[in-house]
Amino acid sequence: MLPNNSCKVYLSGAMQLTCAYQVKSVISRQNKRVLKMMSEISSAVKNAIENFIVPKDVGFGTLISPVMIEANFKDNQWSDLQILPYGDITIPPTAKVFHYAQEIFEGLKAYKSPNGEALLFRPEQNAKRFNYSAKRMAMPETPEEMFLTACKTITMLSKRFIPEASGSSLYIRPFMFATEATLGIKPSSEFKFMVLASPSGSYFKAGGLNVFIERSAIRACPGGVGTAKTGGNYAASLLSSTKAIDHGCQQTLWLDAINHQKIEEMSGMNFMCIKNNKIITPELTDTILSGITRASVIELAKTEGYEVIERTIEIDELIDGVKSGEITEAFACGTAAIITPIEKFIEENGISYELPKLDTPISLKLRSHLLDIQEGRKEGPAGWSQIVD
Ligand SMILES: Cc1ncc(COP(=O)(O)O)c(C=O)c1O
Incomplete structure (x- = not known):
């Protein structure tokens, strides 16, 4: 025992x-x-x-x-x-x-x-x-x-x-x-x-992600198991992933179960975007998996002087922001994805919203910083990178 x-x-x-x-x-x-x-x-x-x-x-x-x-x-x-x-x-x-x-x-x-x-x-x-x-x-x-x-x-x-x-x-x-x-x-x-x-x-081939906006199916509902890493959540995402692939996308963007408005996350990674130079990510709820990469990126970004805001982001705000140019970047973050920039969002009817191509995206700066720590080129916060030798 x-x-x-x-x-x-x-x-x-x-x-x-x-x-x-x-x-x-x-x-x-x-x-x-x-x-x-x-x-x-x-x-x-x-x-x-x-x-x-x-x-x-x-x-x-x-x-x-x-x-x-x-x-x-x-x-x-x-x-x-x-x-x-x-x-x-x-x-x-x-x-x-x-x-x-x-x-x-x-x-x-x-x-x-x-x-x-x-x-x-x-x-x-x-x-x-x-x-x-x-x-x-x-x-x-x-x-x-x-x-x-x-x-x-x-x-x-x-x-x-x-x-x-x-x-x-x-x-x-x-x-x-x-x-x-x-x-x-x-x-x-x-x-x-x-x-x-x-x-x-x-996990992803080089280049930005195309992300499918899922407006009908849901990944998780309040009181459900969305915050647990359990196989059923992933099984529930697979039908949408075939729709995503049909639309040339590699990931699904999930919205809330009640009004299909609030952005939650993707099927295997969390979501962040950059609006007016501030990093915004959906606040954690009982339908979002609490990502270790998400938490690490928030901490790193703050030490690099970026303002990070955890709050509700509605899909309309995202689309309007991409169209107006206020939202300059969006990215996936997770153990598999590390930080992977999003190139465009695509609706089921084929309409797409494309992000600008930047010379020095913040997402890639954060990715380098995170990878430098993970791969042992730079010292990170105590205990983040642990030698198993
Ligand atoms: C649904 C979901 N969201 C977010 C994440 C990101 O979590 P982490 O950064 O801990 O890998 C994952 C991956 O584990 C996931 O499966």
Whole structure:
């Protein structure tokens, strides 16, 4: 049984490591633990890592690192973490996740520094959001220590596969799903937690985004699960994404569920725009995912002297602002997107609103600053970029 403030790690059933959780010293001790684990991994995992070949063009989220980490929740307690070679898992067809979508996930990145170190960006924020999502979806929380140890271990095991080009990274995917094999509609009593990693290039191809204005479907409604990172929100966005693609767009811009007026966010990233040199972003509500990149961009922009305003932005204000030239930039921000400028917004009837092409856009300055911190070229606020070496 794992008390909330400690975790054990099993190395393919071979050795255990137990650690007490203390906030201040957790990073270096976690790194030591990860290093110890690295020296004692099973030969199956070792072989999988040694034989793994990284192609030149890795894409995003398609190439999967040859290792995975898992733990199981049963009888009200988490098992120890296990490192396994990446492969299929066996789950009964009655597992509740297949029927009632009790599932949550996270996405974070490890970057390669100029010195060849692996750098994680604010991983404890993902651990916190994972537990927030777990609570909302009636799932057990994972001790922060367990979540972070799993992310750091997979980072170390996959370090050789982290692409070096700026904007590339190891995309890390922790997730948890209901495994109880019964069909009754009630919270599962059993869950599986897993972490995968994917050596990845840029999420978007070079150039600005085309964004589809979704005026009929909605992503999230008040009192719903829009603030949780749960698969159903993404399933709900897929039909609109096919409409977006038909209109030459890469993302959907979601409006509020009640009046279809207030801008909320995009399907996998938050929204910001620049009006009269001020950065404006929708204030967080119970229908918007609280992005770690969003929070980081707000903090960085303020330190760079920009005024940042979190408030309601209606779609009419956006369109009028783009037409009048008051809104000079708009951009997506998220772990996958980093900061990606928007080129134009497109309506279902084909009408589009194009942003001007600027010589020195603020969004790209912010992107460089953020990436410099994430990729270890510049020092950021304490604890943002964490070496896993
Ligand atoms: C719906 C949604 N909004 C916003 C974000 C941006 O969040 P973050 O910056 O933490 O990646 C994401 C990505 O996780 C997302 O899926």
